[in-house]
Amino acid sequence: MIAMQYRFTLPADYDMSIIERRIRDKGPLLDRFPGLGFKAYLYAVADDTATGGRENLYAPFYVWENHEGLSDFLCGPPFVAVTEAFGWPQVKTWVVWHAGIGVDPRQARFATREITAITPYSDLAALRRQETDRAKEEIAGVGGTLASVAGFEPTTWTLMRFRLWAYPPPLDVRVGAETYRVGHVSWPAADNVTATK
Template sequence: MIAMQYSIALPRDYDMAIIRRRIAVRGHLMDGFPGLIFKAYASADVAGEPPGAEGNVYAPLYLWDSVEGMNAFLCGPGFAGLAHDFGRPAVRTWSVWRAWVSPQVTQACYATREHIPIAPGAALDALREAAQAVAEARMAEPGALAALVGFDPTAWTQVRFQLWGAAHPPVPGPGVAAYTIGHVSTAAA
């Protein structure tokens, strides 16, 4: 599995209703996309949710079952349209160590992303086991609809994503970005 995210930073005075409309009109286009486990249409709005957002951003989160689906999307018309409208963003990817996705993931309203540096010399096998245990603990948290942990060996960082239902609005903190989810697409949709 591969986790993927790109972030489009928008001006502080940007009308985020434009992004919400974009999601409402185009979100369903990824429903049923081959190789997609989920795409969470994530955004943060300085004037709205989640509380404490540092800036306006459109930052979808993806979980792919293989590189073929990811490549089909990145080389296809959907990503080309995004690049036309906003410029081609840098796309971050992570190798997934553990992922859990609830059958109700399409009901997600919020997401968090946490980056954790991997210390030089850290035993990656032990780190992977510990990260998998964290993901399993987060799966059991009330309101959790998806949890995954992975790593980026180019920057030697760990990433943790979690998707939540309506009753669990996240609060960003040091190293934690929080988002509102406007739509969730899955291959099964």
């Protein structure tokens, strides 16, 4: 599995209702996209007290079942439409260690994404077990976590944690993380309840 995200920083005076309308209109178009585990249509509004956001962002997050799905998306019309609307983004990817999905991620209203450095010469197998256990516990808990993804990126040696929330995430979770609102979740395969890699 591969996680992927690109983000666009929008002007301070940008009318974010344009993004909300775009998500509402275009979100369902990926509900059956081949190879997609899920896509969270994320955005942030400057000075939003629920997220603590400082800038306007459009930042969709994807989990792909395989590289073919990711490649088909980036080489196809949906991504062309994104670049025509917003420009050519840097696309970040992470190898997924674990992607846990709760009962129905489409109930998500908020998301957090945290990236931290991996210390050189770390025991990666132990870190993978630790992050996998953490993600599983978050889905099993009662804190409103609807999805939890853990992964790493070996070029810059960073760890990534992504979570979908039914409610505004706790303040301690938001420290060091980007927090977003969720406009739509494309979840094409209802039987993909939990996937561990």
